[in-house]
Amino acid sequence: MTVRTLRNASDLVEAGLIAPERAAALERVAAQYAVAITPAMAELIDAADPGDPIARQFTPDVAELDILPVESDDPVGDFAHSPVEGVVHRYPDRALLKVNHACAVYCRFCFRREMVGPEGLRPLSPAALDAAMAYIAERPAIWEVIVTGGDPFILSPRRLREVMRRLGAIDHVKVVRFHTRVPAVAPEAVTDELVAALKAPGKAVYVALHANHAREMTPQARAACAKIVDAGIPMLGQTVLLAGVNDDPETLSALMRALVETRIKPYYLHHADLAPGTSHLRTSIAEGQALMRAMRGTVSGLCQPTYVLDIPGGHGKVPVGPDYLSEGYVEDPAGRSHAYWPSARDETD
Numbered sequence: 001m002t003v004r005t006l007r008n009a010s011d012l013v014e015a016g017l018i019a020p021e022r023a024a025a026l027e028r029v030a031a032q033y034a035v036a037i038t039p040a041m042a043e044l045i046d047a048a049d050p051g052d053p054i055a056r057q058f059t060p061d062v063a064e065l066d067i068l069p070v071e072s073d074d075p076v077g078d079f080a081h082s083p084v085e086g087v088v089h090r091y092p093d094r095a096l097l098k099v100n101h102a103c104a105v106y107c108r109f110c111f112r113r114e115m116v117g118p119e120g121l122r123p124l125s126p127a128a129l130d131a132a133m134a135y136i137a138e139r140p141a142i143w144e145v146i147v148t149g150g151d152p153f154i155l156s157p158r159r160l161r162e163v164m165r166r167l168g169a170i171d172h173v174k175v176v177r178f179h180t181r182v183p184a185v186a187p188e189a190v191t192d193e194l195v196a197a198l199k200a201p202g203k204a205v206y207v208a209l210h211a212n213h214a215r216e217m218t219p220q221a222r223a224a225c226a227k228i229v230d231a232g233i234p235m236l237g238q239t240v241l242l243a244g245v246n247d248d249p250e251t252l253s254a255l256m257r258a259l260v261e262t263r264i265k266p267y268y269l270h271h272a273d274l275a276p277g278t279s280h281l282r283t284s285i286a287e288g289q290a291l292m293r294a295m296r297g298t299v300s301g302l303c304q305p306t307y308v309l310d311i312p313g314g315h316g317k318v319p320v321g322p323d324y325l326s327e328g329y330v331e332d333p334a335g336r337s338h339a340y341w342p343s344a345r346d347e348t349d
């Protein structure tokens with residue numbers, strides 16, 4: 001059993017997750033993009049399965065050195081929308097607060113892979129955190145703050161408490177949303193102290209869990225999430241659509257059901273961003289739409305996320321279908337067309 005986070009190719013060889021002859025090539029990948037596989041995730045990997053969906057998310061692959069011209073170091077335009085260090089302000093009523101840039105695991109498809117990791121951006125200094133908080137405090141239109149990173153749940157409860165104390169003092173911030181993988185990838189880190197640190201009087205706090213495969217929702221992960229939900233903090237699910245990980249209807253439906261069973265409402269299914277060296281993990285949008293169609297009508301409405309694309313360059317996130325309505329027709333979940341009048345009110349007046 002692995003007892004510590006695996007951080008380089010020799011760790012992976014030692015844990016039996018890669019063959020020794022792959023180590024040199026993967027070390028080149030690890031030099032470019034950070035590697036971390038927590039004990040909980042290492043345990044889940046079936047090393048005998050070359051297509052293991054957990055390994056595919058976290059084990060480096062030489063395909064990552066193949067960077068396409070359309071790929072970008074900043075695919076969703078964080079830098080273009082960052083007025084002060086640590087803040088991304090893309091939409092009027094909400095802002096991202098990126099307090100740290102380290103994570104418990106490093107996902108091979110991460111859209112911020114050039115920013116996260118030990119070689120990535122440094123955590124916010126006390127002065128930079130002051131400036132970020134001042135930026136939020138000075139803009140009454142900011143209704144929601146999304147604390148992300150990196151992964152904010154690897155901060156100590158003391159630091160999280162401090163972040164919440166400061167956000168709690170800003171009247172116009174009504175909602176604080178944390179984005180994290182920790183409850184699934186390092187469930188032991190979700191302590192009572194951490195959960196208590198997320199709360200601030202008068203603020204609605206949400207936790208969005210990033211999970212991509214039902215196997216990540218282990219009994220330990222479910223218990224960690226139950227601790228959060230039982231504390232009165234609703235949870236949302238966000239999933240990245242990934243080739244060879246969750247791009248078939250059964251796998252995706254199983255994940256959505258596992259989330260809902262854990263009292264996590266699936267929120268977004270993200271089309272994989274154009275992050276460098278990730279083309280082997282991306283599907284086409286048409287494949288994503290076909291998956292969404294396959295789930296509609298066969299899986300409970302509670303289990304349906306919105307399939308979204310973050311428009312490259314930072315132009316925002318939009319739903320990308322599928323679309324069931326066309327002029328004069330609507331399609332049912334089985335794919336049959338029915339006549340319908342988009343402005344049916346005119347027809348019945």
Ligand code: SF4
Pocket residue numbers: 102103104105106107109110111112113116149150151181210
């Ligand atoms: S946990 Fe999130 S920020 Fe960190 S590497 Fe994975 S996707 Fe990127």
